[in-house]
Amino acid sequence: MSPIMCKVGCGFFGTEKFDSFCSKCFKARCPEKFQEIASDSASVTPRNKALTRIVNSPGAQEDEPLHDL
Numbered sequence: 001m002s003p004i005m006c007k008v009g010c011g012f013f014g015t016e017k018f019d020s021f022c023s024k025c026f027k028a029r030c031p032e033k034f035q036e037i038a039s040d041s042a043s044v045t046p047r048n049k050a051l052t053r054i055v056n057s058p059g060a061q062e063d064e065p066l067h068d069l
């Protein structure tokens, strides 16, 4: 992966996530979308955890007793 320079040429590195803009220019360009992306990546962990939990439970035996080890 080679670093992308910001589309605007401000000297900062751009990010694919920000459509090849740096976070600063992207924020200046469309602050609403920036907020969306920023808050999205911030809440990824809990959301993924919930998802993993659902995927990981094979049946209804989510609360299997630990005595069996």
Ligand SMILES: [Zn+2]
Residues within 6 Å of the ligand: 006, 007, 008, 009, 010, 011, 012, 021, 022, 023, 024, 025, 026
């Ligand atoms: Zn920039």
